[in-house]
Protein backbone atom coordinates (compact mmCIF):
# COMPACT_ATOMS: atom_id res chain seq x y z
CA UNK A 638 0.00 0.00 0.00
CA UNK A 639 1.37 3.50 -0.84
CA UNK A 640 0.41 6.57 1.19
CA UNK A 641 0.82 10.21 0.15
CA UNK A 642 1.93 12.29 3.12
CA UNK A 643 2.92 15.83 4.05
CA UNK A 644 5.80 16.44 6.46
CA UNK A 645 4.85 19.29 8.82
CA UNK A 646 5.94 20.72 12.15
CA UNK A 647 5.06 23.08 14.98
CA UNK A 648 8.29 24.59 16.37
CA UNK A 649 10.24 21.50 15.30
CA UNK A 650 7.78 19.01 16.83
CA UNK A 651 7.43 17.14 13.53
CA UNK A 652 4.66 15.02 12.10
CA UNK A 653 3.82 12.88 9.07
CA UNK A 654 0.35 14.08 8.10
CA UNK A 655 -1.88 11.81 5.99
CA UNK A 656 -5.10 12.91 4.32
CA UNK A 657 -7.91 10.60 5.42
CA UNK A 658 -10.68 13.10 4.61
CA UNK A 659 -11.87 11.41 1.44
CA UNK A 660 -10.79 7.77 1.79
CA UNK A 661 -10.23 5.72 4.96
CA UNK A 662 -6.62 5.18 6.09
CA UNK A 663 -5.73 2.31 8.38
CA UNK A 664 -2.23 2.17 9.91
CA UNK A 665 -0.97 -0.36 12.46
CA UNK A 666 1.28 0.77 15.29
CA UNK A 667 4.17 -1.00 13.47
CA UNK A 668 3.43 1.10 10.33
CA UNK A 669 3.55 4.27 12.46
CA UNK A 670 6.84 3.41 14.15
CA UNK A 671 8.40 2.40 10.78
CA UNK A 672 7.35 5.72 9.20
CA UNK A 673 8.66 7.73 12.20
CA UNK A 674 12.05 5.95 12.27
CA UNK A 675 14.67 8.68 11.67
CA UNK A 676 17.13 6.31 9.96
CA UNK A 677 14.99 3.82 8.03
CA UNK A 678 11.75 5.79 7.65
CA UNK A 679 10.55 9.33 6.96
CA UNK A 680 11.41 10.43 10.49
CA UNK A 681 8.99 12.23 12.82
CA UNK A 682 7.76 12.57 16.40
CA UNK A 683 4.33 11.29 15.39
CA UNK A 684 1.77 10.56 12.68
CA UNK A 685 -1.47 12.47 12.21
CA UNK A 686 -4.25 11.05 10.07
CA UNK A 687 -6.73 13.87 9.33
CA UNK A 688 -10.17 12.27 9.17
CA UNK A 689 -13.71 13.60 8.81
CA UNK A 690 -15.46 13.95 12.17
CA UNK A 691 -17.22 16.32 14.51
CA UNK A 692 -16.17 19.87 13.67
CA UNK A 693 -14.12 20.52 10.52
CA UNK A 694 -11.86 17.48 10.81
CA UNK A 695 -10.55 14.96 13.33
CA UNK A 696 -6.89 14.73 14.38
CA UNK A 697 -6.06 11.02 14.77
CA UNK A 698 -2.67 11.37 16.49
CA UNK A 699 -0.12 8.57 17.14
CA UNK A 700 3.22 8.87 18.92
CA UNK A 701 6.42 7.73 17.16
CA UNK A 702 6.33 4.39 19.05
CA UNK A 703 2.87 3.70 17.58
CA UNK A 704 0.94 4.46 20.79
CA UNK A 705 -2.23 6.57 20.75
CA UNK A 706 -2.31 9.90 22.61
CA UNK A 707 -5.44 11.81 23.54
CA UNK A 708 -4.10 15.23 22.59
CA UNK A 709 -1.26 17.00 20.81
CA UNK A 710 -1.17 20.81 20.98
CA UNK A 711 1.30 21.35 18.15
CA UNK A 712 -0.60 18.71 16.21
CA UNK A 713 -3.85 20.69 16.42
CA UNK A 714 -2.18 23.78 14.87
CA UNK A 715 -0.62 21.58 12.18
CA UNK A 716 -3.97 19.86 11.47
CA UNK A 717 -5.62 23.28 11.14
CA UNK A 718 -2.94 24.31 8.64
CA UNK A 719 -3.39 21.09 6.68
CA UNK A 720 -7.19 21.64 6.42
CA UNK A 721 -6.88 25.35 5.53
CA UNK A 722 -4.02 25.00 3.01
CA UNK A 723 -5.68 22.02 1.27
CA UNK A 724 -8.88 24.04 0.79
CA UNK A 725 -11.09 21.95 3.05
CA UNK A 726 -12.63 25.15 4.51
CA UNK A 727 -14.85 27.55 2.57
CA UNK A 728 -12.95 30.80 1.77
CA UNK A 729 -13.25 33.68 4.24
CA UNK A 730 -13.19 31.60 7.44
CA UNK A 731 -10.71 32.57 10.15
CA UNK A 732 -11.55 29.82 12.61
CA UNK A 733 -12.31 26.10 12.63
CA UNK A 734 -12.99 23.30 15.08
CA UNK A 735 -10.87 20.18 15.25
CA UNK A 736 -11.95 16.95 16.91
CA UNK A 737 -9.42 15.16 19.13
CA UNK A 738 -9.64 12.21 21.54
CA UNK A 739 -9.76 14.92 24.25
CA UNK A 740 -12.73 16.75 22.70
CA UNK A 741 -13.31 19.52 20.14
CA UNK A 742 -10.75 22.35 20.01
CA UNK A 743 -11.52 25.77 18.53
CA UNK A 744 -8.69 27.25 16.43
CA UNK A 745 -8.45 30.90 15.32
CA UNK A 746 -5.85 31.45 12.62
CA UNK A 747 -3.94 34.06 10.63
CA UNK A 748 -2.96 33.50 7.02
CA UNK A 749 -0.13 34.71 4.77
CA UNK A 750 -0.63 34.27 1.02
CA UNK A 751 -3.75 32.19 1.65
CA UNK A 752 -1.87 29.73 3.88
CA UNK A 753 -2.23 29.37 7.64
CA UNK A 754 0.83 30.87 9.37
CA UNK A 755 -0.11 31.14 13.04
CA UNK A 756 -2.95 29.84 15.17
CA UNK A 757 -4.46 30.18 18.63
CA UNK A 758 -6.02 27.01 20.03
CA UNK A 759 -8.57 27.01 22.84
CA UNK A 760 -7.18 24.02 24.69
CA UNK A 761 -9.90 23.77 27.39
CA UNK A 762 -9.57 23.56 31.15
CA UNK A 763 -6.61 21.76 32.70
CA UNK A 764 -7.53 18.56 34.58
CA UNK A 765 -6.16 18.51 38.13
CA UNK A 766 -8.02 15.56 39.68
CA UNK A 767 -5.28 12.92 40.27
CA UNK A 768 -7.58 10.02 39.29
CA UNK A 769 -8.34 11.69 35.94
CA UNK A 770 -4.74 12.72 35.09
CA UNK A 771 -4.04 9.81 36.03
CA UNK A 772 -1.42 9.81 38.82
CA UNK A 773 -1.32 7.67 41.94
CA UNK A 774 -0.79 10.54 44.39
CA UNK A 775 -2.86 12.42 46.98
CA UNK A 776 -3.71 16.08 46.46
CA UNK A 777 -1.38 18.24 48.55
CA UNK A 778 -2.16 21.81 47.42
CA UNK A 779 -5.10 24.11 46.80
CA UNK A 780 -5.67 27.07 44.47
CA UNK A 781 -8.86 29.07 45.07
CA UNK A 782 -10.62 25.99 46.44
CA UNK A 783 -9.34 23.70 43.64
CA UNK A 784 -7.19 20.86 45.03
CA UNK A 785 -4.25 19.57 43.00
CA UNK A 786 -1.03 17.56 43.17
CA UNK A 787 1.43 20.45 43.54
CA UNK A 788 4.60 18.86 44.90
CA UNK A 789 4.77 15.10 44.41
CA UNK A 790 8.24 13.89 45.40
CA UNK A 791 9.42 10.99 43.25
CA UNK A 792 12.70 9.37 44.34
CA UNK A 793 15.03 8.66 41.39
CA UNK A 794 18.51 7.07 41.28
CA UNK A 795 20.00 10.59 40.73
CA UNK A 796 18.06 13.01 42.94
CA UNK A 797 14.46 13.46 44.08
CA UNK A 798 12.11 14.90 41.43
CA UNK A 799 9.35 17.13 42.79
CA UNK A 800 6.58 17.49 40.21
CA UNK A 801 3.24 19.26 39.73
CA UNK A 802 0.74 17.03 37.88
CA UNK A 803 -1.58 18.45 35.20
CA UNK A 804 -3.54 16.88 32.36
CA UNK A 805 -4.32 18.84 29.20
CA UNK A 806 -6.23 15.79 27.96
CA UNK A 807 -2.91 13.90 28.22
CA UNK A 808 -0.80 13.49 31.37
CA UNK A 809 2.06 15.84 32.29
CA UNK A 810 4.45 16.06 35.25
CA UNK A 811 6.11 19.46 35.55
CA UNK A 812 9.41 19.68 37.43
CA UNK A 813 10.73 23.17 38.30
CA UNK A 814 14.38 22.20 38.44
CA UNK A 815 17.05 23.72 40.65
CA UNK A 816 20.06 23.10 38.42
CA UNK A 817 22.58 24.09 41.11
CA UNK A 818 21.48 21.35 43.48
CA UNK A 819 21.48 18.58 40.85
CA UNK A 820 24.27 15.98 40.69
CA UNK A 821 27.03 16.25 38.05
CA UNK A 822 25.80 13.11 36.24
CA UNK A 823 22.61 15.03 35.36
CA UNK A 824 23.79 18.56 34.69
CA UNK A 825 27.12 19.97 33.49
CA UNK A 826 26.47 23.70 33.72
CA UNK A 827 24.00 26.26 34.90
CA UNK A 828 21.66 26.12 31.89
CA UNK A 829 18.65 23.95 31.11
CA UNK A 830 20.31 22.78 27.88
CA UNK A 831 23.11 21.19 29.89
CA UNK A 832 20.67 18.82 31.63
CA UNK A 833 21.03 15.20 30.47
CA UNK A 834 17.49 13.79 29.99
CA UNK A 835 18.58 10.51 28.39
CA UNK A 836 18.14 8.39 31.53
CA UNK A 837 15.98 10.45 33.90
CA UNK A 838 13.43 11.21 31.15
CA UNK A 839 12.46 7.56 30.47
CA UNK A 840 12.75 6.75 34.18
CA UNK A 841 10.08 9.33 35.10
CA UNK A 842 7.93 8.77 31.97
CA UNK A 843 7.42 5.11 32.96
CA UNK A 844 7.35 5.52 36.75
CA UNK A 845 4.67 3.43 38.49
CA UNK A 846 2.96 6.58 39.88
CA UNK A 847 1.83 7.25 36.29
CA UNK A 848 -0.40 4.29 35.30
CA UNK A 849 -0.66 5.57 31.69
CA UNK A 850 2.92 6.94 31.69
CA UNK A 851 3.42 10.74 31.48
CA UNK A 852 5.09 13.52 29.53
CA UNK A 853 7.82 15.06 31.72
CA UNK A 854 8.65 18.79 31.61
CA UNK A 855 11.90 20.24 33.02
CA UNK A 856 11.41 23.94 33.70
CA UNK A 857 13.24 27.05 34.83
CA UNK A 858 11.58 30.40 35.54
CA UNK A 859 13.52 33.28 33.95
CA UNK A 860 12.87 37.05 33.61
CA UNK A 861 11.75 36.58 29.96
CA UNK A 862 9.31 33.77 30.72
CA UNK A 863 9.26 30.04 31.35
CA UNK A 864 11.96 27.87 29.79
CA UNK A 865 11.28 24.18 29.32
CA UNK A 866 12.52 20.94 27.85
CA UNK A 867 10.27 17.95 27.50
CA UNK A 868 10.64 14.20 27.47
CA UNK A 869 7.49 13.04 25.72
CA UNK A 870 5.60 9.85 26.42
CA UNK A 871 5.96 7.48 23.46
CA UNK A 872 8.53 9.68 21.68
CA UNK A 873 11.54 10.82 23.76
CA UNK A 874 12.89 14.36 23.90
CA UNK A 875 11.20 16.66 21.34
CA UNK A 876 11.92 20.25 20.28
CA UNK A 877 8.47 21.41 21.44
CA UNK A 878 5.25 20.19 23.05
CA UNK A 879 2.08 22.31 22.96
CA UNK A 880 0.16 20.47 25.68
CA UNK A 881 3.41 20.46 27.69
CA UNK A 882 3.77 24.25 27.40
CA UNK A 883 0.15 24.65 28.59
CA UNK A 884 0.74 22.28 31.52
CA UNK A 885 3.91 24.21 32.44
CA UNK A 886 2.08 27.57 32.46
CA UNK A 887 -0.77 26.12 34.54
CA UNK A 888 1.66 24.52 37.02
CA UNK A 889 3.70 27.75 37.28
CA UNK A 890 0.54 29.81 37.84
CA UNK A 891 -1.00 27.46 40.42
CA UNK A 892 2.25 27.33 42.40
CA UNK A 893 2.66 31.12 42.35
CA UNK A 894 5.70 31.22 40.05
CA UNK A 895 4.13 33.33 37.31
CA UNK A 896 0.98 35.18 36.29
CA UNK A 897 -1.78 33.65 34.13
CA UNK A 898 -0.04 34.48 30.86
CA UNK A 899 3.55 33.90 29.74
CA UNK A 900 5.91 33.16 26.91
CA UNK A 901 7.05 29.54 27.14
CA UNK A 902 10.45 29.04 25.49
CA UNK A 903 11.22 25.58 24.11
CA UNK A 904 14.28 24.31 22.18
CA UNK A 905 12.29 24.74 18.93
CA UNK A 906 10.93 28.24 19.64
CA UNK A 907 8.37 30.11 21.71
CA UNK A 908 4.67 29.53 22.41
CA UNK A 909 2.43 32.10 24.11
CA UNK A 910 0.12 30.61 26.70
CA UNK A 911 -2.84 32.36 28.39
CA UNK A 912 -4.81 30.77 31.22
CA UNK A 913 -8.22 32.49 31.40
CA UNK A 914 -11.59 31.67 32.95
CA UNK A 915 -12.64 29.83 29.79
CA UNK A 916 -9.50 27.69 29.80
CA UNK A 917 -6.00 27.65 28.37
CA UNK A 918 -5.15 29.31 25.04
CA UNK A 919 -2.00 28.44 23.07
CA UNK A 920 -0.61 30.58 20.22
CA UNK A 921 2.14 29.52 17.84
CA UNK A 922 3.13 28.77 14.22
CA UNK A 923 2.63 25.73 11.99
CA UNK A 924 4.79 24.86 8.96
CA UNK A 925 4.84 22.55 5.95
CA UNK A 926 8.18 21.05 4.90
CA UNK A 927 7.59 18.68 1.96
CA UNK A 928 5.22 16.19 0.36
CA UNK A 929 6.07 12.58 -0.40
CA UNK A 930 4.88 9.01 -0.85
CA UNK A 931 5.47 6.16 1.60
CA UNK A 932 5.80 2.85 -0.21
Ligand SMILES: N[C@@H](CCC[C@H](N)C(=O)O)C(=O)O
Pocket residue numbers: 650700705706707708709710711712807808852869870871872875877878879880881
Ligand atom coordinates in the same frame (compact mmCIF):
# COMPACT_ATOMS: atom_id res chain seq x y z
N1 LIG B 1 3.87 16.92 21.13
C1 LIG B 1 2.54 16.94 21.55
C2 LIG B 1 2.09 15.88 22.54
C3 LIG B 1 2.03 14.51 21.88
C4 LIG B 1 1.43 13.43 22.75
C5 LIG B 1 2.29 13.00 23.91
N2 LIG B 1 3.55 12.45 23.53
C6 LIG B 1 1.50 12.00 24.76
O1 LIG B 1 1.70 10.78 24.64
O2 LIG B 1 0.67 12.43 25.56
C7 LIG B 1 2.02 18.33 21.87
O3 LIG B 1 2.42 19.26 21.14
O4 LIG B 1 1.17 18.51 22.74
